[in-house]
Each structure stands twice: as C-alpha cells, then as structure tokens.
Amino acid sequence: MTALVGATIEQVDALGALTGMLVEVERTIGQMQAVRDGILATASRLAMQVADEAGHEDFGDLTIRTVAAELGAALRVSDRTVQRRMAEASYLVERFPRVWQAQGAGRISAGHARVIVEAGEHLDDPAGRDAYSEQIIGFAETESPNRVGRMARRVAERFESRSLDDRHKDARAKRRVWVREHPDGMAELGVFGPAALIHGAFDRITAMGRALQAGPSSPGASFGPAASGASAADPEPASDTRTLDEVRCDLALDVLLTGAPAGHDTPDGLLAAITATVSVTVPALSLAGVDSTPAELNGRCPIDLSTAKALAGAASGWDRVLTHPITAGVLAVDRYRPSADLRRHLQARDQRCRFPGCGMPARDSDLDHTVDHALGGATTHANLGALCRRHHVLKHHTPWHVEHLEGGVYSWTSPTGQVYIDRPPPVNTVTFTEDPEPEPPF
Structure with missing residues (x-):
C-alpha cells in the first residue's frame, strides 16, 4: 500500500503546514x-x-x-x-x-x-x-x-x-579517553586517538568476537573432546547468545581491566600490577536483600544490586557510612580497618566538588579549609570540604567568596554579588517515616 494514498486534501495540507512550521x-x-x-x-x-x-x-x-x-x-x-x-x-x-x-x-x-x-x-x-x-x-x-x-x-x-x-602530529596531542553516564546502570567509554590505531583495535576486537561466536569450528581453535579430554558423550557447551556488539564490549572491557600494557609497562611491571578501583554506595538493607534501593557508583549514577553485591563481596575492606534514619544526614564514617576518618567522613558527606554545578567526585578533589589553616582555620568537618583543583584555585585567586554554614552548607558569592547555596547531596541510603496513627473506630 502506498503511504498517504488515502489521505484527504485537508490532511495533506495540514502536513504541508506542519512541515513549514x-x-x-x-x-x-x-x-x-x-x-x-x-x-x-x-x-x-x-x-x-x-x-x-x-x-x-x-x-x-x-x-x-x-x-x-x-x-x-x-x-x-x-x-x-x-x-x-x-x-x-x-x-x-x-x-x-x-x-x-x-x-x-x-x-x-x-x-x-x-x-x-x-x-x-x-x-x-x-x-x-x-x-x-x-x-x-x-x-x-x-x-x-x-x-x-x-x-x-x-x-x-x-x-x-x-x-x-604535519597536522596529524598536532592532532595526536588531543588524544583522550572519557566516560559518559547513561540510564539503567550503564556508561559509555570513549577513546579519541590516531585513526589507524583506533580502527586496528576495533578490527581486532571484532575478529575476537567473531571467533568466539564461530565456536569450536573456527580456524585455529583447539576446542572439543580431543583438546579437552572430554568424551564424545559429554554434552555440548551452551551456545553463546550474545550479539557481536555485546561480545565486542565484553572483550574490550576484559582486556582493559585484566590486560597488561606491554608497550608502556615499566621494567618492574608496576603498571601491570595496578587494578581498577571504583566507589560504590549501597544501603545496608539493600545489601542484605531486605530493600531494593539501587546502589550508586562514584556518587554519579545508580547501578544494579547484583553488581554492587558482587563488588562488596570481593572487596578487601569497605567504608561504613552511618546516616540519620529520618533525615539521611551523615552521622559518622568508620571502617573495619580504620584510617583517615575525617577524610572518609567528608568524602561521604560531599560526594563531589562543592562548587555550584560541579560534579567532580570528592575522591578526586582536594580537601580545602574554608578558612585558611594559616589564618587559624580548624581542621574539622565544619571547616573542610571537597573542592576540585579547578575550583580550589578559583576560590583562592579570584573574587569568588565562600562561607561554610551549618550542616556542611556552602554559600558562594560571585564577583557580581550573586549568592549561590550548595548543599551536600543526599546520601544513597534508606530513610524511615512513622506510620500515621490509625483513626479510632466510630
């Protein structure tokens, strides 16, 4: 059937008007x-x-x-x-x-x-x-x-x-890697670099993925009973139902998280010894399976509880953030292996840089004395807060002014006199409310 063949003159005119608009x-x-x-x-x-x-x-x-x-x-x-x-x-x-x-x-x-x-x-x-x-x-x-x-x-x-x-030599200085959050516990890892290397890496990951999808019959593969010692009566392995895109993603992350940078490693293998580190906040009730509140990754995006539980179970140590059961305010931070309590408390409270609109994680930021330590500022949670290096410099070397109010609230005054209030972000936790008293029976 030809599209719009049954449309009236008025409907066609309406479509023309919409197009023009x-x-x-x-x-x-x-x-x-x-x-x-x-x-x-x-x-x-x-x-x-x-x-x-x-x-x-x-x-x-x-x-x-x-x-x-x-x-x-x-x-x-x-x-x-x-x-x-x-x-x-x-x-x-x-x-x-x-x-x-x-x-x-x-x-x-x-x-x-x-x-x-x-x-x-x-x-x-x-x-x-x-x-x-x-x-x-x-x-x-x-x-x-x-x-x-x-x-x-x-x-x-x-x-x-x-x-x-000549232009390519200059462009190489702009190579970079970035992360962008997406909904449903997903994120995007981008790489900008020389075209030959990027396409080569993509081609290698694609070839690996197709080899996995091809299974034991792929050229050069040494699977099956003859290679593994399994008998002909053994059941065949379950087929891989992943799409090529899914396999490519899994392979790329596997290589990045577990592979050694052979072309850049030090003689002592120091780079190969570095492992990935992420910060996950998950309510204790969710961890115990009582509640379904999602976990949160690096204070940026929610992740599924199954992944959070796997990370918590594999961690050698983790911070415990004690929060008020009603207001969700941070009361204290401790750890099974205590160290740097104040730093952990502030990172748990602030979660990110305290300048308006900034989302730099607190763990990647400086702990700044609102009132300079050299001027008598105390090293306490009431005078400390997370500021990324950019806004730390901005605070000290520009007309921007900040006051540290009660409850970890920051009041910033801009060079034109505008005041912006930045409050600690809500902690990823569970709060409770009292059930209303039942009405008396008539």
Whole structure:
C-alpha cells in the first residue's frame, strides 16, 4: 500500500503546514543559537580585555574561569561546560565570521556550522578561511550536515597550507579517553586517538568476537573432546547468545581491566600490577536483600544490586557510612580497618566538588579549609570540604567568596554579588517515616 494514498486534501495540507512550521522553528532555533554564541564570545572577549588591562601573567586564564563561573552559576550549568562553550563560540565568531553570520541569518543550522568549522579547523590563513567558508556555505544551504561534512573536508584541503602529516602530529596531542553516564546502570567509554590505531583495535576486537561466536569450528581453535579430554558423550557447551556488539564490549572491557600494557609497562611491571578501583554506595538493607534501593557508583549514577553485591563481596575492606534514619544526614564514617576518618567522613558527606554545578567526585578533589589553616582555620568537618583543583584555585585567586554554614552548607558569592547555596547531596541510603496513627473506630 502506498503511504498517504488515502489521505484527504485537508490532511495533506495540514502536513504541508506542519512541515513549514517545523522549518521555521528550526531556523529560529539556529538563529537564537547564533545569538547565544555571540553573547558567549563577547563574554570571553570581556574577560580577555580585563586580563590584558590588568597585565595578568596567566594570560587571562583565571579571569575566563571567573567569568565562566559567574555565567555557569546563573544558568545552573557547570562552569567547565560554560568555558568550553565560550571557547567554541569565540572560535566560530572570530575565525569563521561568515559561517556565524549565515547561521544567524537562518541560511544554515548549528549542525551545518559545526561540521564546516571542524573541517576548516586547520586553515590558518584568514583569506583562505573566508574563501572556504563562502564556497561551502552555498553548498550547505541545500544539503544535510553529514553530506556537508564530507564535502567540507574535501574543499578545506584545497586551502590547507600544511600537509596532513604535519597536522596529524598536532592532532595526536588531543588524544583522550572519557566516560559518559547513561540510564539503567550503564556508561559509555570513549577513546579519541590516531585513526589507524583506533580502527586496528576495533578490527581486532571484532575478529575476537567473531571467533568466539564461530565456536569450536573456527580456524585455529583447539576446542572439543580431543583438546579437552572430554568424551564424545559429554554434552555440548551452551551456545553463546550474545550479539557481536555485546561480545565486542565484553572483550574490550576484559582486556582493559585484566590486560597488561606491554608497550608502556615499566621494567618492574608496576603498571601491570595496578587494578581498577571504583566507589560504590549501597544501603545496608539493600545489601542484605531486605530493600531494593539501587546502589550508586562514584556518587554519579545508580547501578544494579547484583553488581554492587558482587563488588562488596570481593572487596578487601569497605567504608561504613552511618546516616540519620529520618533525615539521611551523615552521622559518622568508620571502617573495619580504620584510617583517615575525617577524610572518609567528608568524602561521604560531599560526594563531589562543592562548587555550584560541579560534579567532580570528592575522591578526586582536594580537601580545602574554608578558612585558611594559616589564618587559624580548624581542621574539622565544619571547616573542610571537597573542592576540585579547578575550583580550589578559583576560590583562592579570584573574587569568588565562600562561607561554610551549618550542616556542611556552602554559600558562594560571585564577583557580581550573586549568592549561590550548595548543599551536600543526599546520601544513597534508606530513610524511615512513622506510620500515621490509625483513626479510632466510630
């Protein structure tokens, strides 16, 4: 049956109207995103102007951090995210003004602008960038971003002043690994590196996965009765029901968690001896099977109880966080092998950096004296808190000011006088409420 063959004229007209409305909405969104980029670029330029006039030796780094923190706190967004957006906006507005103007005029979308800028990233000559932008914008007005990306890379090569070999050397300095949380106790591990190595690693994992799926009959495999000494009467092993994607993921994690970095290990094998470490918080009642409250990984995302129980059972030692049964406030932290009680108490209380919007785990942060120890600040839970290195520096070297209130509450005052309250995040625990008294019978 041909789709829409039975549609009435009115229904077809309605679809046409919806299509037109959607096109206009998307164009408006792209224009507003261009306006936002202009504001962020102006904020970045303002920060650099302040730094230049003051002669800051860090070339404006702390000033930009301060401005990003001001904007991030107001938007309830991490200042790291805001600073990254400021840099991206400045790059677009200052290096590719034609592209930014085309987006602001509604000629192209933000997706088009992104792929155009990425493809022309290494065009150092302003005239070459301008010519490249003008040529590819015309193509982008009638094509999708994925098609524009392929064409943009081809066009950009015509204006490149440096060879691909030279550019690749610079690009290698940007290689990195990152983690992104997902729902249902899952997370994503990303790797950015040289294309030949990434594709080679992917091909090897794929070949391993296909060999596993092929089973005993795969070339070079030495399975079966002859190899294992099993008799012909033994039952055949259960077939692997995992998809190739699942097998690839399991193999990659197995290699990362248990394999030795042969190409980088020290003569003493120190790197091979390092094992993975994660922090899991699970209510005692859940651990005992009485309650079903999920566990929490590194204070970031929930994980299933079966995984949490397996980790707890295999751990050589673990912290016990005692919480108030009604308010869930942290009362004390101890361990079967006691050490550094105060540090563990603060990590349990804070869970993450105490600057507004920051999610850096407390275990990767500094324990900062709110009132400097050199000025008489006490080393107690009432004067200590977790601050990541970025916000630790921000606190000491910028106009941001913090007060430590009762209950571990932080009150931050921004350079413009805005006040932001940061409370300790709720602990992953179970609380209790009193049952209402039954009403007397009539």
